[in-house]
Amino acid sequence: MAKELKESSMYIEPKPTTEARLENGEEAASKNFDDDGRVRRTGTLLTASAHIITAVIGSGVLSLAWAIAQLGWVVGPSVLFAFSVITYFTSTLLADSYRSPGPVHGSRNYTYMDVVRSHLGGYKVGLCGLAQYGNLVGVTIGYTITASISMVAVKRSNCFHKEGHGAKCSVSNYPFMAIFAAIQIILSQIPNFHELSWLSIVAAVMSFAYSSIGLALSIAKLAGGGNHVRTSLTGTTVGVDVTGPEKVWRSFQAIGDIAFAYAYSTVLIEIQDTLKSPPPENRVMKKASFVGVSTTTIFYVLCGCLGYAAFGNNAPGNFLTGFGFYEPFWLIDFANVCIAIHLVGAYQVFAQPIFGFVEKLCRRKWPENKFITKEHAAKIPLCGPNCKINLFRLVWRTSYVIVTAVVAMIFPFFNDFLGLIGAASFYPLTVYFPIEMHIAQTKIPKYSFTWIWLKILSWACLVVSLVAAAGSIQGLAHDVKAYKPFKTQ
Template structure:
């Protein structure tokens, strides 16, 4: 009897991780899929515009610089998942927990505010972009029947509402561990539309239809002041497109324990950032070579390519499907934080903690009433905010400035210094602090430019009446 009891306990234990939670199943490839879904998204389509503001030399150099810095600090962050030892220490389930474990004090509250406000902003941006992609499909079909010189505009609010409705359903997927299938589909879609955008650009250049480009400083048709503002906004676009640290800890929490999570996450960082650099450079360079100083904010939306109409339609369908999944990737940390707090606050509540299994055909599901109600309210609020915020490039730049420096640079650097007990004034300390200072100043400049751009756009905009 004793032997049977031991075997039962071991059998149950084999289904659990060292923290008593169900065994995590993530690998370097699923983690890479989550990261690629986040970074090769709406932001990649704005990089041709960013290149047009910066010129060839500065644009390419900054994309490579951001990628190198991002890889370095992401690897620092990977070692913060467990504390104090990166292999055998206690798990930190969220970014703010890693900050609290390594830095102490109230810094984790600052981290939480920056991280979650930035994630909400990304969700709003994805909602806007998806609606504009659907409108683009309608406009491209209109151009096909009436000629590309024809003029047409559509109110985007109905499509924002439709996207929000679908996200209410998808938001019932419990966590990252159950989201791998959606991230893999979304990652494939991102490869699809990025490849279409790059392919159309390269074909246009080969045909000799490309526009004039510049080695330095981007456009020559604007005033120096406007050039400077646009260059800073372009930097914000690059920062947003390349950053994913705000969801990195949550992704790492989905990985298997063997090999150690930090080693697997570092491999995922290399895979995803290498992939990111290739796609970024191909899309940015080919798009700029095609449109020159007239490069639109998004080469696949209605202000960009218009023919062949069926291929542009297909690319925008890919964008819509990708952003359906990307939205879930960026909001999962918010969902997890709120539901964990609610579970701890009301541990005996059946509304908060109850799980009710049901099936549709052969598919099994688990319904949580709290998850259903709160996540639906969240999506509704994001949808309403999206209908009031149409500023694509400026908003991308502001989000990049808000999120890239504190989450990608400051906190990983400070946690590394604290963990390694690097002495003040040492060469490594000076190097890390210099890196942090440079990107802090850069982020402040980007934020100023983004706010300036949004202020200019607000003068021409009527709330909830945006047409594309």
Template sequence: MGKAAAMEVSASAAAEAGMMVGHGEWRDDDGRARRTGTVWTASAHIITAVIGSGVLSLAWAIAQLGWVAGPAVMLLFAFVIYYTSTLLAECYRSGDPCTGKRNYTYMDAVRANLGGAKVRLCGVIQYANLFGVAIGYTIAASISMLAIKRADCFHEKGHKNPCRSSSNPYMILFGVVQIVFSQIPDFDQIWWLSIVAAIMSFTYSTIGLSLGIAQTVANGGFMGSLTGISVGAGVTSMQKVWRSLQAFGDIAFAYSYSIILIEIQDTIKAPPPSEAKVMKRATMVSVATTTVFYMLCGCMGYAAFGDKSPDNLLTGFGFYEPFWLLDVANAAIVVHLVGAYQVFVQPIFAFVERWAAARWPDGGFISRELRVGPFSLSVFRLTWRTAFVCATTVVSMLLPFFGDVVGLLGAVSFWPLTVYFPVEMYIAQRGVRRGSARWLCLKVLSAACLVVSVAAAAGSIADVVDALKVYRPFSG
């Protein structure tokens, strides 16, 4: 989608920059800019989107569920995400998988296969969720920046020192950085940022895993229990239920990327092989890689801290030393989230800019651009994207609840965007006969995931309500 918007609003600027836009070698079969993505760039985009801040909450999630249900739920979500992503990948082209009409965005795919009110419903859910993810990543980045300062403070003044500080300045700093990177016009031109971010995600995940192993060895064995946190000291029966449900939302958020799958697929170069085949390979590589990391990080975090596992493994200060290694890990988180933020917000940027280009096709404030390296500057892009980043920053300062926000985002987006729409589009596109075995299996899968999403959302909302009772806005 990002490429489509950039081509619609910046053809004149591209020509002025000497990119030979009019030449055939720069065009795809539908006249749009030639795509250059491969299975590896697509995998980098997915890993950047998937191995995000969500990995840091997995030890806490397993602590709520225990050694039996925790890993089982993670494997179940991995399978569901992979399967529904393969269904969604099939919906990128209408008709022939190599020559059919391309659907450039998730909404385009819904429009081509389902149509009607479902298109508007999909748009509202998708873009609201992308906005929410941007908020969640702003919160997570500020917490990691604050953790660097606190880790140094604990090292100098001792672990009992409160070392309190506000996260608000760090949210503002993160927002300023995002204003700059938001001037990169589309998905295809942030591949290098995704690769850097993916490397950073492996860096901090590996550090978290290593610290968990070291702590487990120091403890003399694995902590935790088969059923997770026990009802008793500080935990009521109802809190146990809500937290267990929130854990489902945390795990769903940690795996979620379907909302931008079509947009990532639109960066893959023209067939052969078909974009769907390349995307399925990228999905398999990415989901397998992230599942291994998730199992290791989540399980070793739980083994290290048991029922006391923090909701953020590297910033909840279960670990204090070596402080410099924590600094490296949290710096890697920040760099990763800079890239992940861009991966998730590019579809919103492109949607608004395509609408504006259609609404005011001759508006100089939209079409006139200045290219500077990977950046594409225009009055409209600078104004609108800056306003968007400012909005996410302000909302983040109002709601700095990392674990609760992560769980709620995962719960709200999981069923409609990861399961319902892919299943319904696949049934419509392939003409799956109503009442057949495949139709029944797909419907049962969708219904089961709906129950999980509703339950997880209820648990996360309960925790957000509890947090709001004692929270003062902007005191962060």
């Protein structure tokens, strides 16, 4: 893959101009195209915010009660707020890098790699690609596993309700992984991000729904009385809840969970490339980032803190399952259905940049190959009169979804490995590249006050990533030891 990334870093896609069309008397047609000759973008603050919320409020919100339990009332919420501020700040820097050399009147960059190429160049383009696409592949595999777990939870909940709370109710994940993959094969034929807005809006609504249900159940548990749980300023207690080494490793993992719960830089540029202009894309993207990050922070703090208050130091990894699979079973079912639907949309948000990268690379290498380049008109119900099918897109995207599903089936503990992938990509994509590109774009003098504090922020986040990676490796080693292939829950 590194070879392909290096080759693509030397390639700049030709940008047809509207001037060429105007010279041919196609002035009316030019109204349908942007300044780079592409079909006019239609994205708005609403659609960009929906994309961000879909990417940020993942199923990770369900583990925040556990994370707060490891860190306590002081450090836990402080870390949440700290990472929300860092994420918003670096996202504004990245938004300004979308055009180069200037943030408003420069040339567009369509992907994160294009942005790094324009501002930094060299070997850093390949490093960016490895970090970005490695993370995206990992996320799509992890979402396949997480969605199947939610579907299994619905099945088990219904079984417990029908057969009694003492029933075994063992359910396999694998049929549900296959169902999730089948849905993704269909949705993956959506050509690009520009036509994904409706799916992101639905997914964002679902994320609000299951987060709100978890929040409401926590409040109900607290209001019900008899809630004799232990909480503390420092979280889990050494010698009571955990051993000394467990406290350290769990704290590392908790910091990593919180840090990576905010990361959406991997798809920020692709989201920004959907926005119409005027107004300037960077201005709209900053507003969308503020809406997305502030909204998710409110939900994170409420779910994390109220979940910790409800369950104390014994908070489960998924605080929805902490209410049991019992009553009200229908509400737990609905929450898990919402999680599955949300992950259907979130999978596409993270998969589309992968699809676009591979298809762009193949079109460049084989421009005369009709299998790769030709669009075939097709009449498909509910798809509109202008529906087109590309055979290469059909085969390649279907194959990708199948491979991710197979990997998820073989390695069902891959969600823990996802933490390690996140640790490897959080620092470069969310912090390092945005800061370095901002320094290069604005020509900040070396060793100036601004240069120094930006570097300190970058180095501090590097330490956090290394700490989180260490916690993830320890957790992964523990899971591998207990791994039993094709085990039914």
